[in-house]
Amino acid sequence: MNFTLRVWRQKDAKDPGGFKEYKAHDVLADMSFLEMLDEVNNELIAKNEEPIAFESDCREGICGTCCQMINGEAHGPETGATVCQLFMRSFKDGDTIIIEPWRASAFPILKDLVVDRSAFDEITAAGGFISANVGGAQDANCILVPKPEADTAMDAAACIGCGACVAACPNASAMLFVAAKVSHLAHLPQGQPEKAKRALAMVSKMDGLGFGNCRNYYECEAACPKEISVEHIAKMNREYGAAILLGKTNPPA
């Protein structure tokens, strides 16, 4: 298979950037999208040209680093898959493929396809944890959790922090990411003591970092490689509302 790639190239955060065209030759249908980019980069390096900067680590859908907008879709055309789980058989021979970084002011572009997602780390650090010592695995197994609650918490915990929800949202909202963290812990007994504080702190930090608001477009759910449901946003809003009613004060962003 052969492809024409139109790739966003940007030297650094200050460079205005622009698209550059490359040819990908003799691509195998069973190559992953990242392997195809590796081959293009090998050719660029052989010609003494700057390779395309993109992130990857696990290459098996776990780490959330392979963030790319492919033909206008976060993580490309496959449902429930990250870029590293996308294979070239998903495209037609001769296709032109447009590859861009995430576009959101809270995720500034560092170089080419690499963006700074440390805003997510700041939100997690604001409250996406429990501070109580819950003991070892044996102690955890003694705390009974109803099966439906455990399943819902596990579904939310599947979030890999990739940021596709933000990139896909017309408002660059981070609600699905934050909701996944808040809902995960709010469904477990260990998460109860700090749940009001957590919801307030994480939502406040999200707002302060410049993410937009949710307007129910549901693009986040459609783009999420872990298929996290927007029902978690409803849960987060209930947790946030309950915390306000409890009279907890909103911490500064």
Ligand code: SF4
């Ligand atoms: S909610 Fe889904 S799309 Fe958003 S960061 Fe988590 S895994 Fe990625």
Ligand code: FES
């Ligand atoms: S490289 Fe880790 S999720 Fe794609």
